[in-house]
Amino acid sequence: MNSFFSSSASARTVRLVSQAQRDDVVAQLPAAERPLAAGFAGKPGQIVLLPSDSICGALFGIGNGEDAFALGAAAFGLPEGDWQIDDMPDALNPGLVSLAWALGSYRFTLFKAAEREPARLVPPAGTDITEITSIASAAMLTRDLVNSPADIMGPEGLEAAFRKLGKQHGAKLTVTKGDALLKQNFPMIHAVGRAAGEAPRLLELEWGDPTHPRLALVGKGVCFDSGGLDLKPAAGMRWMKKDMGGAANAMGLAQLVMAAKLPVRLHVLVPAVENAVGADAFRPGDILVSRQGITVEIDNTDAEGRLVLGDALSRAVEDKPDLLIDFATLTGAARVALGPEVMPFYTDDEALAAEISAAGTAVSDPLWRMPLWDGYEREIEGDISDIVNSAAMPLAGSITAALFLRRFVGTSKWVHFDIFGWNLKDRPGRPKGGEMQGARAVYQMLKQRFVN
Structure with missing residues (x-):
């Protein structure tokens, strides 16, 4: 679609987790994986990568759950490739989430190449992709x-x-x-x-x-x-x-x-x-x-x-x-x-x-x-x-x-x-x-x- 977004049907899933939801979400993980989230508190931009057969590919902290710009940390916080959001919280505007992700993918590369490609987002439902782009x-x-x-x-x-x-x-x-x-x-x-x-x-x-x-x-x-x-x-x-x-x-x-x-x-x-x-x-x-x-x-x-x-x-x-x-x-x-x-x-x-x-x-x-x-x-x-x-x-x-x-x-x-x-x-x-x-x-x- 463009350098910010993807339409991939095989994108990995990232689950957005507020600080209030943290304990419930971690409890859903298999017992063997819970130690991976030991230091995860759901703070904005915190990321825990999970095994491919887990409930999702990653947990992503969104703090109080109301700041869409927390997703700006995802483009370079998550591994390269295509990602989709699992169950968008009602409090977050899908367009602002997509915009924050796109803006977080920016690097000024005129004199120095970026260290890697940003992760791309499959825009959530309700996103006007043309407008956000x-x-x-x-x-x-x-x-x-x-x-x-x-x-x-x-x-x-x-x-x-x-x-x-x-x-x-x-x-x-x-x-x-x-x-x-x-x-x-x-x-x-x-x-x-x-x-x-x-x-x-x-x-x-x-x-x-x-x-x-x-x-x-x-x-x-x-x-x-x-x-x-x-x-x-x-x-x-x-x-x-x-x-x-x-x-x-x-x-x-x-x-x-x-x-x-x-x-x-x-x-x-x-x-x-x-x-x-x-x-x-x-x-x-x-x-x-x-x-x-x-x-x-x-x-x-x-x-x-x-x-x-x-x-x-x-x-x-x-x-x-x-x-x-x-x-x-x-x-x-x-x-x-x-x-x-x-x-x-x-x-x-x-x-x-x-x-x-x-x-x-x-x-x-x-x-x-x-x-x-x-x-x-x-x-x-x-x-x-x-x-x-x-x-x-x-x-x-x-x-x-x-x-x-x-x-x-x-x-x-x-x-x-x-x-x-x-x-x-x-x-x-x-x-x-x-x-x-x-x-x-x-x-x-x-x-x-x-x-x-």
């Missing part, structure tokens, strides 16, 4: 983009990936590059990226029926962030290849929208830049005049993502989108607030916030709404400019960054995701490295809003 493929595109080092996934590499995505779905592509950014009035994108060896650029994709509701997706595409003249320390710079995680998530979501042929007019915008150090680098104290004419004093060159997003968001709202969504690896403050696994999002629209929160819960894409607290607007007010790009207050950094972006969206229905785009360590279905975060929840919301 599409979601898994989009997540793996996102992961591959983020995991690719900046020497091959700089602005040029990101443009090549963007073009490939657009051509696969027959989309219209526009690239505004280098000094053309100044001529076409994208001054902040140009300023952030002009010191790099690869020219800055704005990537745009349009797809779908122009009469359908207009959906704009904007993704931060800072392909590497040195911090600019406000240079990051080595530890802070080490993983900055992932600073284009917003662009990767926007592209993964766009793939899902186009593959599903959702009835929207899709507009994807990715400002692709490298924030480098050079003679032409923008400086602290510079004042940039944005696409909208809003003046921005540069307090810190390491707060560059909001600058390129400001111009991209300004371009998006010119076409009056019905819904505008941006993804950005914007602030470390978001991680201080919610850690690496829960993604904050911002919107002034109460109904939309409720839809997104419900969608995130439904598809196990953890999100938490944060406030666009108007009282902190004073923190980004400039003395000699309209606004500054970095608040003087060392607190609420994710909120003040979101308020900065809000200055550029006008009255548009808008959602901002301040994502991490990265797994710090291996978790079931979520291997260490680049990750799709927030985009699966948005896709679920979009389906409910535009299809159901």
Whole structure:
């Protein structure tokens, strides 16, 4: 069927066992086999392999029995080959179980081969295989983009990936590059990226029926962030290849929208830049005049993502989108607030916030709404400019960054995701490295809003 799933009629059977069920299941084993399960407690991802003539081929722990993503550990925890689930628990969604298994089969293999092939799953009844495969493929595109080092996934590499995505779905592509950014009035994108060896650029994709509701997706595409003249320390710079995680998530979501042929007019915008150090680098104290004419004093060159997003968001709202969504690896403050696994999002629209929160819960894409607290607007007010790009207050950094972006969206229905785009360590279905975060929840919301 594909690299995730199998239709084999001779697949081995794995029995899912919660911690509450552990004793009963082990008691069913032949007496000679019970010692094999002596250390098995039914904890998430625990595996016991059984003889071929036993009640099943393996026992697999699922903890409290409610977390489908526990199955993400099966692809490389079970031996290679085809497996089917014996008696799917009612509390688990078959589609999420299949998705978790597929996502757990991911390895980034561009520079190092995988140690083995993943085990494949015979999808349980109730699984929409086409849909789950599409979601898994989009997540793996996102992961591959983020995991690719900046020497091959700089602005040029990101443009090549963007073009490939657009051509696969027959989309219209526009690239505004280098000094053309100044001529076409994208001054902040140009300023952030002009010191790099690869020219800055704005990537745009349009797809779908122009009469359908207009959906704009904007993704931060800072392909590497040195911090600019406000240079990051080595530890802070080490993983900055992932600073284009917003662009990767926007592209993964766009793939899902186009593959599903959702009835929207899709507009994807990715400002692709490298924030480098050079003679032409923008400086602290510079004042940039944005696409909208809003003046921005540069307090810190390491707060560059909001600058390129400001111009991209300004371009998006010119076409009056019905819904505008941006993804950005914007602030470390978001991680201080919610850690690496829960993604904050911002919107002034109460109904939309409720839809997104419900969608995130439904598809196990953890999100938490944060406030666009108007009282902190004073923190980004400039003395000699309209606004500054970095608040003087060392607190609420994710909120003040979101308020900065809000200055550029006008009255548009808008959602901002301040994502991490990265797994710090291996978790079931979520291997260490680049990750799709927030985009699966948005896709679920979009389906409910535009299809159901």
